Amino acid sequence: MSKVIAIMSMSLDGYVSDPNDGVAEVFDWYLTSGDVEIQTGGSDPMTFMVSEPSAEHLRDLTSGLGAMLTGRRTFEVAQGWGGNHAWGPAFVLVHQIPAGWPRPNSTVQFVTDGIESAVKQAKAAAAGKSVGVHGADTIQQCLNAGLLDEIQVDLAAVLLGSGVRLFDHLAGTPAVLGNPTVTPGVGVTHLRYPVRKT
Amino acid sequence: MSKVIAIMSMSLDGYVSDPNDGVAEVFDWYLTSGDVEIQTGGSDPMTFMVSEPSAEHLRDLTSGLGAMLTGRRTFEVAQGWGGNHAWGPAFVLVHQIPAGWPRPNSTVQFVTDGIESAVKQAKAAAAGKSVGVHGADTIQQCLNAGLLDEIQVDLAAVLLGSGVRLFDHLAGTPAVLGNPTVTPGVGVTHLRYPVRKT
Numbered sequence: 346m347s348k349v350i351a352i353m354s355m356s357l358d359g360y361v362s363d364p365n366d367g368v369a370e371v372f373d374w375y376l377t378s379g380d381v382e383i384q385t386g387g388s389d390p391m392t393f394m395v396s397e398p399s400a401e402h403l404r405d406l407t408s409g410l411g412a413m414l415t416g417r418r419t420f421e422v423a424q425g426w427g428g429n430h431a432w433g434p435a436f437v438l439v440h441q442i443p444a445g446w447p448r449p450n451s452t453v454q455f456v457t458d459g460i461e462s463a464v465k466q467a468k469a470a471a472a473g474k475s476v477g478v479h480g481a482d483t484i485q486q487c488l489n490a491g492l493l494d495e496i497q498v499d500l501a502a503v504l505l506g507s508g509v510r511l512f513d514h515l516a517g518t519p520a521v522l523g524n525p526t527v528t529p530g531v532g533v534t535h536l537r538y539p540v541r542k543t
Numbered sequence: 544m545s546k547v548i549a550i551m552s553m554s555l556d557g558y559v560s561d562p563n564d565g566v567a568e569v570f571d572w573y574l575t576s577g578d579v580e581i582q583t584g585g586s587d588p589m590t591f592m593v594s595e596p597s598a599e600h601l602r603d604l605t606s607g608l609g610a611m612l613t614g615r616r617t618f619e620v621a622q623g624w625g626g627n628h629a630w631g632p633a634f635v636l637v638h639q640i641p642a643g644w645p646r647p648n649s650t651v652q653f654v655t656d657g658i659e660s661a662v663k664q665a666k667a668a669a670a671g672k673s674v675g676v677h678g679a680d681t682i683q684q685c686l687n688a689g690l691l692d693e694i695q696v697d698l699a700a701v702l703l704g705s706g707v708r709l710f711d712h713l714a715g716t717p718a719v720l721g722n723p724t725v726t727p728g729v730g731v732t733h734l735r736y737p738v739r740k741t
Contacts, residue, residue, distance in 0.1 A: 356717075357694075357696070357710065357720065357734075357736070358557060358708075358709075358710035358713070359556060359557040359708075359710070363717075488702075496555075498555070500698075500734075502719065502720040502721065502722065502723060502736055503717055503718065503719050503720060504686075504710055504713055504716050504717065504718045504720065505716055505717050506710075506713040506714075506715075506716025506717060506718075507716070510556075510557075511556075512555065512556035512557070512702055512704075515556070515702055515704040516704075517704075518702050518703055518704025518705070519554075519561075519701055519702065519703050519704060520701065520702045520704075521700065521701050522555065522700040522701060522702065522730075523700065523730075524700065524729055524730050525700060525727070525730075525732060527725060527727040527732055529723070529725040531722055532720075532721075532722050532723075534723060534725055534732070534734065536555075536698075536732065538555070538700055
């Protein structure tokens with residue numbers, strides 16, 4: 346069954362990035378978590394190896410995805426994923442389609458008519474597989490509209506102190522979630538919660 | 544070795560209580576987490592049974608404690624624990640000693656000269672065992688003063704949306720924590736992070 350799954354890394358104090366909102370910052374925590382081993386000297390100039398539990402969790406998660414849904418900020422910080430998101434065709438929720446897009450040979454598409462339409466289009470593209478949702482604002486929109494089936498958080502062993510919060514401006518709270526699947530990595534803890542639909 | 548361990552339950556979105564700051568609210572989440580079975584009809588009018596992993600985690604944690612340290616708000620909400628905190632002598636950080644206290648046959652003591660003194664006195668009372676710190680404000684004070692050795696969070700499967708945050712007004716961030724010990728309960732996930740002293 347096609348599920349809509351929020352996928353995000355978060356610090357123990359609830360932030361997805363520092364105040365400058367860099368995806369690089371998120372990856373920086375991940376690097377400092379101890380979960381990642383940086384290998385140099387091979388055929389690649391630099392290879393990142395995550396811990397075996399994290400690798401298995403990531404394979405399990407991403408192999409079930411058929412499409413991605415993000416907001417404009419994530420799209421821009423990631424520089425449009427070079428035209429193709431690694432986890433499937435990406436739907437980007439925007440007010441206006443960015444200049445120069447859509448591009449030929451790109452699976453990145455834009456949705457201008459709101460979150461419900463974006464989820465519907467992404468589900469159709471996923472063809473029975475799941476839709477991954479990335480970006481705090483887009484995840485909040487999905488959650489508030491009752492469109493989310495799961496919340497997958499990589500809880501990083503760091504306190505950021507300030508930044509962009511994953512859970513902010515929530516409607517319909519308190520909201521009890523289901524029993525999570527817990528995968529301890531090194532430093533990072535992968536938590537996968539079912540969202541109980543009301 | 545005597546450690547200073549923050550002990551707190553927290554919602555996935557980072558709150559330790561709702562805006563009304565009731566300890567009962569924290570316990571309410573715990574009840575809804577699925578980790579607790581309420582048994583009636585026995586010799587006690589009502590017995591709360593937590594899941595076996597949670598029970599083992601709690602036994603392991605509390606058996607290592609020799610004293611508690613809290614703030615005034617926790618003391619008041621808990622109505623002074625009836626004069627004796629279950630986990631050892633309690634030191635309460637206050638500006639003024641509450642009327643009617645200290646009481647005879649009570650192990651609850653008050654500290655008026657700040658967090659460093661409070662930790663020192665609690666450590667002395669703990670006699671080689673660890674000091675548990677409870678209450679968001681007191682935990683933040685310990686963390687900011689570099690007095691904390693571990694952070695133990697019971698991460699509840701609930702989004703509260705608003706309330707009192709566990710990690711707020713932090714100094715010295717970003718702060719990387721050590722690799723946590725992870726104990727999945729039912730709904731709740733027990734996370735025990737070493738604090739890396741700088």
